Amino acid sequence: MIPHIHRNSDFAVEALAAALGRPIAEQDVLGDLIVARSALEDDLADDDRCAWMLADWWEHLDEPTVMFPWGTGGPGGLQEPIFHVAVRLHPNDRQLTPPEWSQIAHRLADATGVAPTDDAQACRWVALQAQPGRLDLIANLIRLDGRWAHHHNLHQSLAAECRRIESDLGLVPARPTLHRTYTARPPARHTELPNPSATQSPASVAAQLANLMCQLADEKTGPIASVRGLVEQAAHRLDDLPHSYGPAAGHRLELIARRLHGIQQDLEATAADLPGAKQRAPVASPPATAPHTSHRRTL
Structure with a gap:
């Protein structure tokens, strides 16, 4: 939490x-x-x-x-x-x-x-x-x-x-820090794309590609999740900056984070449709869209 x-x-x-x-x-x-x-x-x-x-x-x-x-x-x-x-x-x-x-x-x-x-x-x-x-x-x-x-x-x-x-x-423990802090994670080990070979069946090639897409979409170790986390952190920090530019920029970053999450979901869905896909990458709940700035109500 x-x-x-x-x-x-x-x-x-x-x-x-x-x-x-x-x-x-x-x-x-x-x-x-x-x-x-x-x-x-x-x-x-x-x-x-x-x-x-x-x-x-x-x-x-x-x-x-x-x-x-x-x-x-x-x-x-x-x-x-x-x-x-x-x-x-x-x-x-x-x-x-x-x-x-x-x-x-x-x-x-x-x-x-x-x-x-x-x-x-x-x-x-x-x-x-x-x-x-x-x-x-x-x-x-x-x-x-x-x-x-x-x-x-x-x-x-x-x-x-x-x-x-x-x-x-019984909730999953978070890092012991008040503000959500992300650091760039080392990229997952690169998986070479399978080269066409007479010894590899189409199903085998599809399974390797599905595994690669699951690695990319993985919420814990995938590179897209790491980038999305940094974008979300930047959005939170911008939201605390002066009204003249902070919230608007933060809102744009929240939208970018949602698009990155959509890419994770698309990769996961594509991998699941390929033959030999045994695991689906756990993708997080979509990030909340930044609220539109509202005008203050006068009393």
């Missing part, structure tokens, strides 16, 4: 758009995409909450900013109150159930200081499971008592909790 902390923002709509990974509309009903949330302060029934539109959720998350407009700000002079952290599962992880996603969300909310256990004045937050193998936790760091949530060891605490979740739920 790999966590990624996004840049804080002024309004929740930006984080919600990033979590959904698609163009959004105020009338969108999130429904079952919401796997966990902070307790609502009013008497709104769960059935009514399930019918909330996207605009209802971002207004709910933005409300503390309106309630306490003259706050002193967060740690280090932080002024943007919307906190957003996303965690991704390993490509080889099993599919989690909704209760498991909810458990992860509550544990992350506690570990990040957003909603410590038994704290009635904690932050408002919501967790979405809108993209395959990914959970997004979005919170307003202005607590219900007007103070800002502080966590002096956020990165270390978040990484440690992710390791505990992996152990408790």
Whole structure:
């Protein structure tokens, strides 16, 4: 499980758009995409909450900013109150159930200081499971008592909790680092293309070619996966750069990563159709498309 902390923002709509990974509309009903949330302060029934539109959720998350407009700000002079952290599962992880996603969300909310256990004045937050193998936790760091949530060891605490979740739920362990870090892997040993020979049957040649394509498409050792990982890392880093150029370039890199993933799938499918193909290369779930940059909502 790999966590990624996004840049804080002024309004929740930006984080919600990033979590959904698609163009959004105020009338969108999130429904079952919401796997966990902070307790609502009013008497709104769960059935009514399930019918909330996207605009209802971002207004709910933005409300503390309106309630306490003259706050002193967060740690280090932080002024943007919307906190957003996303965690991704390993490509080889099993599919989690909704209760498991909810458990992860509550544990992350506690570990990040957003909603410590038994704290009635904690932050408002919501967790979405809108993209395959990914959970997004979005919170307003202005607590219900007007103070800002502080966590002096956020990165270390978040990484440690992710390791505990992996152990408790039997997930594939990730590298012990907060940010997803890729290094170029040595290319797989080159397999020579079979030369036409009277001693080789067509099926034998096809099997060798299928093996070569499986090596190219392999998610763990293949060169395409290595390149795709570096492209995804660059996209994450660009997303944290100034708005004038970072997100747009990051979005283009995410699209490139999707095309590389498509090449892996095509190679795998072609290899599977050839005679003698015994194994199929494990290809990861497709990378999420970078969200379109949304305009900030004025209050």
